[in-house]
Amino acid sequence: MPRITTNETYGCPPIRALTFDSLGLIKVIEARGKERSTPTVVNTWGEMNASRCVLASSMNDRLKNPLLAVARKDGKVEVLNPCNGDLHLSYSVFGDDVSPPEDDGVSGLHLFRKQKDDQAERSCTLLTCTKKGDVSIRSVKFPDAHDDSTEDVAPTTWKACSSGEVLVGKVDGTENFGLFGGRRVEVSIWDLEQCTKTWSAKCPPKDNLGIFTPTWFTCAAFLNNDDHRKFVTGTKSHQVRLYDASAQRRPVLTFDFHETAITAISEDPDGHTIYVGNASADLACFDIRTGKRLGSFLGKCSGSIRSVVRHPEHQVIASCGLDRYLRVYDVKTRQLISAVFLKQHLTGLVLDSGFSGEEIAVANTVVEAATEETIIEQKYYEEEDEEETEKEAPVKTKKSKKVKRSREKVSEGEEEEETEKEAPVKTKKSKKEKRSREKVSEGEEEDELRSKKTREHKKKKTKKVKHNQED
């Protein structure tokens, strides 16, 4: 009989990933449900056009009004809503009328999380860096129908390098410092407020044969969220280097990883584990304190890894690359949890940390519909109030459909909770409370959501343990 190997699915925790590909499509992959589910493509945004290939992406996944920025091959930077794909605004890095130069492109993009002024709702601050080394920080306002004041703040620009090609542009957790490096460009740290270089690396000495390896940084990651001085870089010459800006200009620790270029590096929240992916599809995690490999992620991955992302809450990492698959691995067991075929060469990946597969999804969709669609929302609420006991609400708009779906999920969740001997009445009540609060004030609501989220997370953890015991 044919021996058929099935992909053993260990079940994916509720995650929501957005992948970007060479045709400029943004695909939303969601794993819903509480414990074990398989991620599926939920949505695809954008039209297929090779010149709109996504080069860099950054996401601000706050609970209220999340934003997603993508930089495309034709020099356009677009700010989207990661919940429904609505385009907030788009501008060209090279100027609106100038066609993008052949050899230039955006290599780094960062969407600032901290707000500079109160008008946070309808604006955002973006850092872009091009291959030629032009770095610019600009605050942009979303074009608004009601508001016609379109005064544009002139962007702060500077050059990060005189020659070479900048391939890495990163901003640290505090968002005060930026890191740039690339081909024939040594890594340097810049103060983003004053636009000055505060530190730059020194190339490592020649080896014992007197051979000098050319500088070629391909990726970097800050080890810690609030420490901009410690970071890890990957080079084209298959080296992973740890720099400590407070200690010395040369790398503190250097080790090799296989034979091909390092293409992706990602840090773990614990501060000492890093995930390294390379051009021949190897993915491994290292302890950066010792430089020892903790283990490899074997997942039948066959194409160069372009991006590795660690989920901030769940114990999973996601990777994507030229083999057209999005793969999700468990961090602890290093097992492949699931793989989704996405048809195109994938260039980037972001994870939505605000997604929990159920209640938070409601919150997200509610919040995202900030101003314009309050009417619809209100209508929806009215309907909902009427049909509290019934399961289906006759909803017309797409968005509210989404809400509905998530609501169904919620009800399912409630059922489950019932089985776990939790008072269902209580949760319902709290939900109602939440809703009423949403109407009243948004700040409070956010806090509420946060606490709720953490609570929920804890619950989930305990549940997982239970499940394991059952197993």
Add this chain to the structure above:
Amino acid sequence: MGFKRKRGDGEGEEMDGEDRGRPNFNGGEKRNVILPSMIKNKDKRSKVYAKQKHEKKLEKQKKIKARDAAEKRALELGEEPPQKMIPKTIENTRESDETVCRPDDEELFADIDADEFNPVLRREIIPKILITTCRFNSTRGPALISELISVIPNSHYKKRGTYDLKKKRGTYDLKKIVEYATKKDFTSLIVVHTNRREPNALLIIGLPNGPTAHFKLSNLVLRKDIKNHGNPTSHEPELVLNNFTTRLGNRVGRFFQSLFPQEPNFRGRRVVTFHNQRDFIFFRHHRYIFEEKKQSSTKGKDGAPIERVKARLQECGPRFTLKLVTLQHGTFDTKGGEFEWVHKPEMDTSRRRFFL
């Protein structure tokens, strides 16, 4: 061994077997079955085994007879004959693969339209191929190259030139050659690697920015070693690409397609075949002819002999097998390049899993 004797022995054994509650080969209770391999005495074992085999054979014959009879009866009664069984092969029990291309997939076509081979396949550029060798080559290598030149139209051979003219030493780097070929508007570069005077690898590089495929080459038979071989003409050949089903296979197939001109000259009646079976790509080169054979024995209604058109094939080498080792994004750069596909041992989970 005589047939009769075996039979007699078998019968004796059967008696024994029944007495002791020993092997019961005709099915029956499964618990009592003792495999012949469990009998320690070789003589007995071989007897039991022979009997088992014989019974199996008889059963099979019976089955076939019954089947044939059923078919015959069905034909006589004018019914539909029972369906023929399809044998299980590795190909048709292949593991399901979600990467298999579907004709209704819009994204696939958009991706294909954006890939590197598109200008050639849309006939905007006429393919121009540069063939070169590895650093040292001899005997079968050049022979293969000369035959490849006769197969692929508009292909040119260049020696791996010496870079130090004074010392006559060393050859150009492949990266330099890629640069040179790009400058001279070649669309593809083929490098034939030989090991111990035997071609063992084929490197196909798309130019100027197109993927690099590394194939293992085996079972090479040159033209002169093929019996009754034909000699190809210089017409543009037709191309047959078989079984390139997955997304990767599709890409590799298009790569092969981009080596040949897109307008075949049907007068030449030349066919080049890339047949993929279980991830091995078989290369064949044929000439075909349609012959109208007058058959004197069977005559049509009006008495004239029926003209039956018959296709004949004549192979005109070379003949070889390719196996994809790596597919690389961009031109040749093993150290720094990114791989679109590399084979890894962990991917061989089943012999029914194929990638092309």
